[in-house]
Amino acid sequence: MKDLKSLTRLIDSFARLPSVGRKSAERMALAVLEMDEEDVKEFSSALEGVKTAIHLCPICGLYTEDEKCEICSDKERDEKTLIVVSSYRDVYAFEKLNTFRGRYHILGGVLSAVAGIGIEDLNIDSLLERIKDDNVQEIILATNPTIEGETTALFIAKLLEGKGVEITRLAYGLPMGGHVDYADSLTLNKALEGRRKL
């Protein structure tokens, strides 16, 4: 299919997706070639639709099609407790638990010297505003337990010092169902440090 430029172009686009290799991209592009014209039109318009219809919630930074996201517009949810995460994916992880009834704040990344992400790239100004306006009482820092996630959590904790808001961090320790002898030493150390009375 070397001579089919328009096919190569489509293969390139598919290959840009995560965990889609060249071979899979080729298979997908060929499948498009065999699809009904209507399905292809729908596909193409759905692609553009995602970009035009979806934007970030101005309050928490979650994706939404409305003025505010579903969580920020839900009056039942406690606006005094915020879980701060780096990505919207983390929000869905918490939402699956079905136990947290507060709200979220999405940073849109973590501080990273390597990736060149500084404070100004994160959604932090709006966090400060929310704390002031909504009289937030607890901020649960839920960035990943990685170097960048820790740095970001510590940075935010420092920033919020003296603002009269309680700052907590997710617990570290052994994952449930895990094995002590399989745990890496960093995790095991954290689990030991964080031990609790039974």
Place this chain on the structure above:
Amino acid sequence: MKDLKSLTRLIDSFARLPSVGRKSAERMALAVLEMDEEDVKEFSSALEGVKTAIHLCPICGLYTEDEKCEICSDKERDEKTLIVVSSYRDVYAFEKLNTFRGRYHILGGVLSAVAGIGIEDLNIDSLLERIKDDNVQEIILATNPTIEGETTALFIAKLLEGKGVEITRLAYGLPMGGHVDYADSLTLNKALEGRRKL
């Protein structure tokens, strides 16, 4: 992401691709959400481009962007020997061999009572025309060795009887590198029947 209709729409489109499950389709759609707007535009236009720019070669039925496909327009290739295949994918399998210098004819399917594919759905009229116009001397029937593929090959062989063209069929037998004790009995029987003097 239950409330994001435009995302669900895109997930549906991705899920229509072969070997893309719901989970992968979701991952892909989310990746699109995070892509640059330009990349998404390019993706969307590449999708439509494939449908508008690519059509079937009027001679052999292969996909092409030009008036005739690269093989039919290649004067170096022998027009007197045709490999008849069910799908364009088979053409690329043969082309990879780099040994066949004849041309192809793509049926666009095989006869199948189950799928409701009859003679009128296959690219057979144009095969008859080619045989007449190009003075074809050999037709190599290369449909798959399945019930449908065999039926189709036999049907075409019957149809071309007495038209002064030699009809051959790909050899059946053990795949190279295969093991006799792993071969299914149908294949082994064919290999036995088709044994040749050394």
